[in-house]
Amino acid sequence: MSSEMNQNMCLPTVFLNGRLMPFEDAYISPLDRGFIFGDGVYEVIPFYDGMGLRCTEHLQRLQRSLDGLEIANPYTIAEWEAHIGALITANHGGNVGVYIQITRGVAKRDFSPPVGLTQTVFMMANPxxxxxxxxxxxxxxxxxxxxxxxxxxxxxxxxxxxxxxxxHAGNQEGADEVMLFRDGYLTESSASNIAAVKDGVILCPPLDNLLLAGITYELMIELARKAGLPLQIRRVSRHEVRAADELWIMSSTKEVVPITMLDGRPVGHGSSAGKPGALFRKMFSLFQEYKHGLKPLGR
Ligand SMILES: Cc1ncc(COP(=O)(O)O)c(C=O)c1O
Structure with missing residues (x-):
């Protein structure tokens, strides 16, 4: 593989099954159930100059995802932190998103998950x-x-x-992202959570089986509450989303970003229509403040 291709994909050193190695040396079997069935889970943890944003919470969610698929966790939180730290150091630090993937392992192709497989564990650090x-x-x-x-x-x-x-469907319609609705109620976006604002109140869809419990979503709620911003966790209808004053998406890689156009129409009303709103700006600055107070791994 050319080094240019490598650069575009991830930083040069990756982690596979307990070992750090050059990306070019990392191979897995085509019979890996992750490849054959998508039988695995993943995480993306943001690190800013070696400092993880809610690393423990990400690793706890990884545990819940593994529990959901009945795959044993190969490492303790302390072991994960040590491996992640080594991966970041091997790639010379900086601001990276550590991608972790665990699959059920390699087996003869059969829908029934065999017991006793050795999980495949892969990690890479992406700028x-x-x-x-x-x-x-x-x-x-x-x-x-x-x-x-x-x-x-x-x-x-x-x-x-x-x-x-x-x-893909959203991009084909010319949009940057998609806003998903199940039975007329807001769930999330393709890879981020969504919040709406109406009359100064932040509205967040409740966490259930229909959406991912975003670490950024939970952090934003915490920061909003600490700052005394009015917030409700409840179902948000398609009608309310259309009438919202503000909409934002939130994720580990995007942080918090305003949605200013929905279905070809500006979000919001009057002179602020189609522009990032006041509560977005407040949340953005609360988030940046939080980021600047991050501590190194394990502290
Ligand atoms: C479907 C979905 N929802 C929400 C999120 C946001 O989660 P987090 O804030 O933990 O990155 C993601 C992140 O990848 C996601 O894939």
Missing amino acids: LATPKPEVYEKGISCVSLDDNRWLRCNIKATALLGAVMLK
């Missing part, structure tokens, strides 16, 4: 592509689509074809 300043100024566009993914979206599974096809 963290936090949105450029103009994205925060201008916002992004979304289209509404019916959420036709499976009913266990709370598991961060590697089987992501539903999200891939929805994102």
Whole structure:
């Protein structure tokens, strides 16, 4: 593989099954159940100059995803932290998103998951592509689509074809992202959570099996509550989303980004229509403040 291709994919040193190695040396079997069935889970943990944003919470969610698929966790939290730290150091630090994937392992192709397999564990560090300043100024566009993914979206599974096809459909309609609705209620986006604002109140869809419990979503709620911002966790209808004053997406790689166009129409009303709103700006600055107070791994 050319080094240019390598650069575009991830940083040069990766982790596979307990060992750090050059990306070019990392091979897995085509019979890996992750490849054959998407039988695995993943995480993406942001690190800023070696400091993880809610690393423990990400590793706890990884545990919940593994529990959901009945795959044993090969490492303790302390062992994960040591391996992640070594991977980041081997790639010379900086701002990276550590991608972790665990699959059930390698077996003869059979739907029934065999017991006693050895999990395949892969990690890579990708440069963290936090949105450029103009994205925060201008916002992004979304289209509404019916959420036709499976009913266990709370598991961060590697089987992501539903999200891939929805994102593709949104992009084909010329939008940056998709806003998904199940039975007329907001769930999330293809790879981020969504919040709406109406009359100064932040509205967040409740966590259940229909969406991923985003670490950024939970952090934003915590920061909003600490700052005394009015917030309700409740179902948000398609009608309310259309009438919202503000909409944002939130994720580990995007942080918080305003949605300024929905289905070809500006979000919001009057002179602020189509522009990032006041509560977005407040949340953005609360998040940046939080980021600056991060501590190194294990502290
Ligand atoms: C479907 C989905 N929802 C929400 C999120 C946001 O989660 P987090 O804030 O933990 O990155 C992601 C992140 O990948 C996701 O894939």
